[in-house]
Amino acid sequence: MKVWRFAVTAGHTTQGALRHVLGHLLTPLLMCVGMGLAYLGAFHAPEPHDLRVDIVGSGPQAQVLAQTLQDKGAGALAVHTVPDRDTATAALRDRSSFGAYLPGGPGHTPELLVASATSDTSAMAVEKVFTQAAATHGQPLKVTDVAPLAAGDPTGQGVFFLLVALSIGSYASVAVIGGAGAVLPMRIRALLAAGMSLVVSLVGAAFAGPLFHLVDHGLGGLWALSWLYSAGILLIGVGLHTYLKRWTTLGVMVLFVMLNFTSSGGIYRPELQPGFFGALHSFWNGAGFVEGVRGHVYLDGHDLGRNLLVLTLWLLAGLALTLAAGRTEARRLHQAAPARPTEQEPKRESEQESKQESKQETEEEMEEAVGV
Template structure:
């Protein structure tokens, strides 16, 4: 038999619960189907730059034949000699160089631009040479590093920087006893550790990226672009920030990065995103450091620094917004207080405000936000006193008792005002209103409980 006190769940509440539970998986589904699949399912060349060691007229004829075979796939540029064509590849002004000849045409490529891209260029120009009655000799000008035979190892190192940077922001939302400065310091320190681990693994463990300090710098800038921007979004999007971060730094960044499918083979939308999002710029920076002698680093450096600056600006604006809210609450009193839970990834269960042992704080545990001592009028400690913390609307947050020293501690509160009540049998209860914040040191609130005053006969009110 159902309890008479059982609550009936309304359809609107069911819908809201379902929406809050499935919105992030829905973003992953939409991203995989709407971004990864279109980007990767059919790589097609788009205006791939080729230097041709031939007169302009012959180059124009070859361009016409290629446009017929692969419309819009290649953009040919006539140069004076095969040496100049090779220099264009080495200077990253062209993806490949072609020197036509009656019997043995020459093709010069750069595997460092991407194995898939080089393979497609070889196939197309092999067919073009054969149609002209010649064979094609291929020469590799810019091979990949020994530990990067497929040209994709840097992509996985970039992923190893991006995902921990995002998840560190998510898990730091559990550290509600940490202030904003502690959060930011942890994000910077965690990013430095992740970048160093990726650098040592990729450069010394695998020989997949150059052993150059700039490689470490760009890996670190990528972690900060992701973590600081994600953390900055928390103040403005609240529990919805994971959706924005996942969309920006995973669903759009991965397919547009050029790490698995070269940029020249991606659809136009992802080619547009490549120079804008941080992962693509970090990929270009690593490649330029490795294969171009540190040339062409201006744009990747500027974009990555811009993302870091955006994250810092969002954090500062969020702090200003937080201060203004506290000022409004202080001026309006308790009636305007609305408890706002910290942002979270829906897969992570965040802690509620909890009581702590006053003298047993271990490494890794949340530090106390509220401490105090309860004593009698003579200063004697009062053990077993009930401490109740409520929000200004009376909703109970923490219920605990003082220890044998008359002390108590609690943490896990969200920034704002709270009411603390101390009471014990035979004692007059005492209550006070406090501002609790992760941005300030723990609040210490002591209480003195006076004995109940005996009722005086004859003073009872008569009606």
């Protein structure tokens, strides 16, 4: 009889544990599907669409060349003519154009102006187009970079990988603060988020400066952008934890990995991506960080104010969400509090169960965050 009872109990426990594991396996499955859709959708086949390029000149030759390239591009290029080199250079530096072609003539080699600091992949796409244009006239193409990258970041993608490091440090901290710190008042968790964002941003500045030399000046501004970016993620994540619980890791991954990395412009700018990611680029926080760093370090602060505004609005959204979460928790605690506890033992057992659930929740969230 005792053996039979043990078998029933063990079978019941196994079934419950299996249901528990299968339920939690849904999270990595959704992560797999989400990452595949986001990354392959954004990066698998980059093609230019309405990529602005300029032909320098105002005569009939420039007009004919511009129209010819426009027709051959079939929507890939948006070809304009500009009167002189200075105008073309200014357009490159303010990111309204990504290449400027000066047609060759007797005694003059065709020249292409690019600004690799705005996007190295866009510069390469433009160079490919005009190398073919110059080859049709049997002439080599001279390429001049009017906004070169730092020596420590020759591909221009170091800022993107810095974004990845900042993001992982921030959203992984959410699992710890939201899980292990669930018993703490919301104001303390918010302070922990602010403190951790400072630490993460300082680590990012160390990566960008003395360790890997991604930038050769403007390190203080890069640190400030890093702090704004990290603080926004941490506060949003801590606030979301009140509502999403164990789904918080998936939620912050959707916001700050799947949609964020793919729309940041760190690998391909919107002109080389599907329209959905190009639309996100205009207001998502990763794009605000990447384009803010580019503008601050390489483009004399161009468009820096707008990108600072984007990051500040995300930070304010995090503060608002954290305040709302604090009020929600206070209301839940008030509703759950017994009017008059009569026995101490059930209260202690309830507290122990609550702590155990919090510990288990924290371990599961950390496994999901670290596993990704």
